[in-house]
Amino acid sequence: MKLKNIIYGFATMLALATTSTSCVDGVQFGDSFLDKAPGSDVTQDTVFNNAEYTRRFLWNTYSKLYYGLPYYWDGGVAVKMNTGVFEALSDCWHSHNSWDEVNRQFYSGGYVPGNNGKFNFRGENVWQAVRAAYIFIENVDRVPGMETSEKERLKAEAECIIASRYFDMFRHYGGLPIVRKAYAGTEGIYELPRATVRETVHFMDSLLDDAAPKLPWVLDEADRSNWDGRFTRAAAMALKCKILLFEASPLFNSDTPYCTTGSQEANEKHHAWIGRYDQELWTECLKACQDFFDAVQSNGFYALVQAEGKTPGQYRAAFRKAYDERGTTEMLISTRVRYKETFEWNYKFVSEWNNFGGYTPTEEFVEKFAWKDGRPFDYDQLAKQGNQDTMFVNPDKDWELTRDPRLYETIIVNNVPVHLADNGNMSGRRTETWINGRDAGNGPDTEAGQYATGFANNKFYMNRDDARGRTTLWPYLRLSELYLIYAEALAQNGHFDEAVEQVNKVRARVGMGGLRECQPNRNFNDKNTLIEAIMDERACELGFEETRFFDMIRYRRADLFGQQLHGLKIHRQKDGINYDFSYSDKQPGQDGYEATQPRHFTYTKFPLNNIARVWWKEFDPKWYLSAFPPTEINKGYGLTQNPGW
Secondary structure, three states: OOEOOOOOHHHHHHOOOOOOHHHOOOOOOHHHOOOOOOOOOOOHHHHOOOHHHHHHHHHHHHOOOOOOOOOOOOOOOOOHHHHOOHHHHOOOEEOOOOOOHHHHHHHOOOOOEOEOOOOOOOOOOHHHHHHHHHHHHHHHHHOOOOOHHHHHHHHHHHHHHHHHHHHHHHHHHOOOEOOOOOOOOOOOOEOOOEOOHHHHHHHHHHHHHHHHHHOOOOOOHHHHHHHEOEOOHHHHHHHHHHHHHHHHOOOOOOOOOOOOOOOOHHHHOOOOOOOOOOHHHHHHHHHHHHHHHHHHHHHOOOOOOOOOOOOHHHHHHHHHHHHHOOOOOOEEEEEOOOOOOHHHHHHHHHHHHHOOOOOEEOHHHHOOOOEOOOOOOOHHHHHHHOOHHHOOEEOOOOOEEOEOHHHHHHEEOOOOEEEEOOOOOEEEEEOOOOOOOOOOOOOOOOOOOOOOOOOEEOOOHHHHOOOOOOOOOEEEEEHHHHHHHHHHHHHHOOOHHHHHHHHHHHHHOOOOOOHHHHOOOOOOOOHHHHHHHHHHHHHHHOOOOOOHHHHHHHOOOHHHHOOOOEEEEEEEEEOOEEEOOOOOOOOOOOOOHHHHOOOOEEEEEEEOOOOOOHHHOOOOHHHHOOOOOHHHHOOOOOOOOOOOO
16 A cells, blocks of 8 residues: 655654754764764755764764653653653552553553554654664765775664664564665655564564674774764674564464454554464574574673672672673663753652652562572561561671662662662661651552652662763663573573573572572473563563563563552561651761661551552553554555554
């Protein structure tokens, strides 16, 4: 079917002015990444007649890559569900911000086709980035004063940008219209029908396969501080693994489509489903992972960031460095943005959105974090033993931390200092999330607030002191995720021992034992048992990095989407009686600090009811994928609506 006027509808999103300063007036990389470059009014011919302008055009295209954290109120990209995040739609996080779109559209069940939803088909800079990348690819060969080798490398980077932006859209919508050139806004009639799931994946993979050999395996050491963020061969190969994982998962790869209500045209044309279960897709994913890790072994550099010692703080410091610092041996793809001043982002994320309760961890999430040696945590068993004081810290053993170090980096929990000192030790006063403690106030779930579940988000938020002067990067893809993708592909292909081995590498980085040693009663030769363990490991390792929500979607986990979630009420105890009072403001090093430090608590689960999700009553599988805007469907260029909508 034909698109009558490309300047409207889908192609409107592809429009990119070529006669404005935006061609060269954009963000740069590394230490200069957030600085505005000097610009002037130029035409497309001017840009591609100057090597420096040409490079800046690509750097500006890089600025349109995906960034996962909300960073301002307005603008089509920055809204981010009006400061909401995808993880608040999973079972691990909950939003108590009644005014964000997580609540307005999704918890309420109010999302309908035509709303921007969780990822706007007409926004998010996807099509702008795609068009800009094609403009670059189609014009860079005519640039004077630039070596052919550089042109080939930069074209490869542009191909990676297209592939990454397609994947950002693919995980929300499935098959997409395939754009293969920079359409001009005034060109005539074009055919841009929706492609199948397989065609869309093949398109992304072909771009990455073409780009990878033309890219350096890793940036030179001298370039990393200023140019980290540019695509490398390792990044291209790793992104391919992630794309193939998504395609091979049960959302698309099954004997039955994920949704059988409403129009089935998208299913019939394989736009939202591949049409059957195909084990070969898992084999393809496994092969891509093996190719990646073979290249790591041959070329070196990439490795999990390891702790400098064996204290909980040192394990936590290594984990933080892995997801929060650019140029490490673990970061494969990272993105950054800047809106106005760095302080603006810091202020909004810390003082408003986080504190309003938009990102509150659930008790279900907290229970996924094992004891520090790797044994599974069991809330009910701990309650029966009457030993709840050791849930997060053992006050009778020099305040020893008792759980997986990643817990304290990801979540603010009771009676544990939030800050991490330079020497890897915890510092500052202990957090009071108990009822009437100075942090939790009158208690959880009474009103919107960051401790509405009894816990608070600490991921990225923990940078509130050192974030001034820099913008927090988004860890789009890092090595620990590749180990877990590899583990999942191995498990799906029946290689259970090898899968366990990959998971154990990630656990060892934070000092925890292996799966079999720590859980001898579980049968990890059963595929479903092992996959469930890998999903839990992904939740803990990649918390708040947009993993859990999409894992639940990939595996069609209606049971998890539909379950009632919980928080934790915490009371301070004295002589076996619960007291609701705070203690003095003594700080470490002051006389009387330990004497006034509360040591004994009771912990009680409670259902999260003051802001409930319609999914808890009845989850509809149509929610796995978003709906295309009806205005686009009605234009008749071959865009089918996803099932159920």
